[in-house]
Amino acid sequence: MSYRQTADFLLYDWLHVETLQQRARFAEHNRETFDAVLDMCEKLAADKFAPVNRLVDTEEPWFDGEKVHVPEASVAAARAYAESGMLAAAQDYEVGGMQLPCVVEMAAHAFFSKAGIGVGGAGMLTSGNANLLMAHGSELQREVFAKNEFAGRFFGTMCLSEPQAGSSLSDIVTRATPDGDDFERDPLGPRYRLRGNKMWISNGEHELAENIVHPVLAKIPGPDGKLVPGTRGISLFIVPKKLVDTDGQLTGERNDVALAGLNHKLGYRGIPNTLLNFGEGKYPVRGSAGAIGYLVGKPGEGLRCMFHMMNEARIAVGLGATMLGYAGYEASLDYAKNRPQGRPMGPGGKDATQPQIPIIRHADVRRMLLAQKSWCEGALALELYCARLVDEQHTGAPDDAAQAAMLLEMLTPIAKSWPSEWCLEANSLAIQVHGGYGYTRDFPVEQYWRDNRLNMIHEGTHGIQALDLLGRKVVMDGGKGLQLLASRINATIERAMRVPELAGFGNELAAALAEVGRATKAAWATGNPEEALANAVPYLQAFGHTVIAWIWLDVALCAQAGLSQSGADEAALRGKLAACRFFFRHDLPKVAAWLRVVASRDDTCRTMDEAWF
Incomplete structure (x- = not known):
């Protein structure tokens, strides 16, 4: 069963996305328009992305001292993608969007990831960057930066990590200081000068678009000139590669953002990954060093x-x-x-004379x-x-x-x-x-x-997601989120119990869910985060397997019901049921082993002395 067939089943038979057209935002859509978008993306991915996926893996981006070069195939794919309108697919009609449901947009975008994830990865960052500005930027920031990203004139990045800090954002040291006495009166937002370094910036430098919009995390020094420790002092700034006016037109001034080097990667090679220096003075702008950035939202x-x-x-x-x-x-x-x-195994063993x-x-x-x-x-x-x-x-x-x-x-x-x-x-x-x-x-x-x-x-990283899940998500609001998820899982179990073919899976999922609940309480029994979170990754794995088992059981209920419908694709539905059975038989049993170390607050990893390694 191809991805398109699977997506159609999940969208229309399982999630019933056509019902979304009953809502005012999606009133002009129906299955025909959804299918048209899926068809367009399937064809574009097949024509522009898949044929060059191997090429961009072997022809890595390179730097000539002034600019980064990427294969022409990547340029063509990026332009074709921008022209398709998919950068703004879920946005309002007024900003050039299609007002597509997010679920249809993601199903359509999946074609590009499957055909060549290293060819057109700029799309995810650009649309995400623009969506952030639509939610938190000023009206002019949305007009000048976000809308030009949706149109494909500008591409976007995400600048968080720093060489010395990695994922520990509380330790970033990029500084943002007011740019002159009139810094608050710039129409594009309070204007600052940024100085610092950002690492692992995908598409941080290229010639795929007219401009690159960098959203940069930095700290504004206090009155004593010192940075506020931790994450409380972090602010967000728009730092364009090239400065623009209030109409979004390039002024001809290069901002003080310089490429320090390219990272050479194991995979995902079609997308340049960079170390960027902000404010090092290589491109002094308006008479001084320091990259010009515009504050998004409020300081801190x-x-x-x-x-x-x-x-x-x-x-x-x-x-x-x-x-x-x-x-x-x-x-x-x-x-x-x-x-x-x-050859096939038979009563007499393999017959070498057979084909x-x-x-x-x-x-x-x-x-x-x-x-x-x-x-x-x-x-x-x-x-x-x-x-x-x-x-x-x-x-x-x-x-x-x-x-x-x-x-x-x-x-x-x-x-x-x-x-x-x-x-x-x-x-x-x-x-x-x-x-x-x-x-x-x-x-x-x-x-x-x-x-x-x-x-x-x-x-x-995996470890960060695990800490987020066990350290924050399952205990937020007194555990209300976990209770809500459990209620949704139990609703699926109750439905499965009324279907003889799936009732056994319902019982197995109920047992796994109960184990997750017990392990969560046991992990936090002492109230000591160091003890509770030492085995956060096994907890994440067990929790994830329980969620996927729930998803599979819900999908299996849909597939089982489909078998009784005339004209059903029986082979495809049987395949779904077999995949569900495989997961319950081969994968769900792993949950108990993972949760044992969580529930016992096993201290093997926590107490391992580094000298013993």
């Missing part, structure tokens, strides 16, 4: 504003990881169907394919479910919107981390299905693994 609220983009990016990263896994699954499935090797059989007929190869199918399709269902929550949050009735927002808070660490781990494992199995050929560059599966390995790291 930078992290709150930036989390708007970060949370959106985390779901996008999860979807990207999912689609790389899906690409590997489709490639290994095709290989397994066409690669003859070995060889395709390897898909061997049980262990089917195991590896089923694992990929269950992980990738389960992850895809989770990501689309989260996108559907975004639509509910923005357009649902007040109570429904509030619940959707809380569920999204709970699920974001899983939506980012689970596909990043298990769809990467799916890519590893895709290599294994290919055997020795999978380890060569003659087949694409090795690149999918290399590209996917980044997703456990960027936009919050």
Whole structure:
């Protein structure tokens, strides 16, 4: 079953996205318009992205001392993507958008991740950057920067990390000082001069668009000239590569933002990844050093504003990881169907006089394919479910919107981390299905693994997502988010108990959910965060498997009901049910082992003396 067939089933049969047209924001849409967007993106990805995916992996971006060069194929793909209108797909008609539901937008964007995630990754950052400014920027900032990003004139980045701080944002030292006595009267926002360094900046320097808009986290010194420690002092600034006027036109002045170097990566090579110096004096602007930046929101609220983009990016990263896994699954499935090797097992053993059989007929190869199918399709269902929550949050009735927002808070660490781990494992199995050929560059599966390995790291590592889940999400508001999620899972279990074919899975999911609840309480029994969070990653893994089991059971209920409908694609529905069964039989049992160390507050890792290593 292709990605498009799977997406259609999840969108229309499971999530019933056509019902969204009953809401005022989506009133001009229907299945026909949704399908038209999906068709356009499928074709654009096939024409502009897939054919050059291997090319951009081998022709890395390079710096000539003045500018970064990327393959012409990347330039063509970026321009075609911008011209498609997908950068503003979910935005209002008034700003050139399509007012698409988020769930349809994400399903459409998935085609590009699957076809060539290293070809057009600028789109995710640019739209996320613009969405942040639409939510937190001033009216003129939205007009000058966000709308030009949606139009594809400007591209965007995300500048958080610093070489000495990494993911510890409380330790950033980039400084922002008022630019003159009239700094508060600049129409583009209070104007500051920034000095500092930012590391791991994707698309930090290129010639794909007229301008690059950098949202930069920095600290404004206090009256004593010192930086406020921790995250309270962090503010957010728009720092364009080239200065613009209030009409969004380039003034001809280069801002003091300089490329310090390119990072050479394991995968994701089509996108330049950079170290940027802000205010080093290489491009002094308006007579002095210091990059000009415009304050977004209020001083000290930078992290709150930036989390708007970060949370959106985390779901996008999860979807990207999912689609790389899906690409590997489709490639290994095709290989397994066409690669003859070995003979069937019979009562008398293998008969060497008989012709060889395709390897898909061997049980262990089917195991590896089923694992990929269950992980990738389960992850895809989770990501689309989260996108559907975004639509509910923005357009649902007040109570429904509030619940959707809380569920999204709970699920974001899983939506980012689970596909990043298990769809990467799916890519590893895709290599294994290919055997020795999978380890060569003659087949694409090795690149999918290399590209996917980044997703456990960027936009919050696995460890950070685990600390967020166990340290914040499950205990927020006295555990209301966890209770709400449990109520949704229990509702699915109750439905499954009325379906004989799925009742056993309902019981198994109920047991796993109960174990999660007990382990959560046990982890925090002493109230000591050091003890509770020492095993946060096993907790994240167990929690994620429980969520995916719930998603699969809900999808299986839809598939089971579909079998009784005339004209149903029985093979596709049976495949969904088999993937659900595989996950419950092979993966859900791992939850108990992970939670044992959590519930016991096992101190093996916490008390390991560094000298013993």
